[in-house]
Amino acid sequence: NAGVTQTPKFQVLKTGQSMTLQCAQDMNHNSMYWYRQDPGMGLRLIYYSASEGTTDKGEVPNGYNVSRLNKREFSLRLESAAPSQTSVYFCASRATGGYSPLHFGNGTRLTVT
Amino acid sequence: GQQLNQSPQSMFIQEGEDVSMNCTSSSIFNTWLWYKQEPGEGPVLLIALYKAGELTSNGRLTAQFGITRKDSFLNISASIPSDVGIYFCAGIIQGAQKLVFGQGTRLTINP
Numbered sequence A: 001n002a003g004v005t006q007t008p009k010f011q012v013l014k015t016g017q018s019m020t021l022q023c024a025q026d027m028n029h030n031s032m033y034w035y036r037q038d039p040g041m042g043l044r045l046i047y048y049s050a051s052e053g054t055t056d057k058g059e060v061p062n063g064y065n066v067s068r069l070n071k072r073e074f075s076l077r078l079e080s081a082a083p084s085q086t087s088v089y090f091c092a093s094r095a096t097g098g099y100s101p102l103h104f105g106n107g108t109r110l111t112v113t
Numbered sequence B: 001g002q003q004l005n006q007s008p009q010s011m012f013i014q015e016g017e018d019v020s021m022n023c024t025s026s027s028i029f030n031t032w033l034w035y036k037q038e039p040g041e042g043p044v045l046l047i048a049l050y051k052a053g054e055l056t057s058n059g060r061l062t063a064q065f066g067i068t069r070k071d072s073f074l075n076i077s078a079s080i081p082s083d084v085g086i087y088f089c090a091g092i093i094q095g096a097q098k099l100v101f102g103q104g105t106r107l108t109i110n111p
Helices: none
Strands: A004-007 A010-013 A019-025 A031-038 A042-049 A064-068 A074-078 A087-094 A108-112 B005-007 B010-014 B019-024 B031-037 B044-049 B055-058 B061-065 B071-076 B085-092 B099-101 B105-110
Touching (some): A010 A019, A019 A087, A042 A064, B010 B019, B019 B085, B031 B061, B071 B085
Parallel strands (some): A010 A108
Antiparallel strands (some): A031 A042, B031 B044, B085 B099
């Protein structure tokens, strides 16, 4: 099983450029999440989707948009990238019901110059 | 919002030593999770705890769900070089869609 797959693995953008980070999971999970990880800041939630057709803001949503394309896919879009968005981005998924854990992808390392 | 205080932030130990780290909160959690992250990869689940007082082992790793439901610890016995990484705790509150993460403990091992 592939689990959670993120593309691309690396990306360099110039300030003001836009891009979409892709995420897909093959575990039939209902909930999907986008986090960013910065040195000394741990994991911060950007947006999440509790189920297909719904999305909600996390701790740090400004500058981002998301789309839950279907049950498998959850994309994160930067409309106008800023240097403050330089980070490592992780997608994760989990089954709803009970207290099921998150399963993470391997991340996208984004640099904005 | 809820916060998890994870300590220590970093540890430098000799191979073969035991390791202990913990997470505390002012909030009550129904689930505690411990993850490990290696360089260039996403966090991987090590242990999940679902009941207050629960003590669970996974090889050389042992974790406990605190009896007050506000804390958890992770122990690693007889550390080896491949234990190097960042360890995160995470808590889930009943009915919550979101997990709360600790800041992580960076473990470095001298051979």
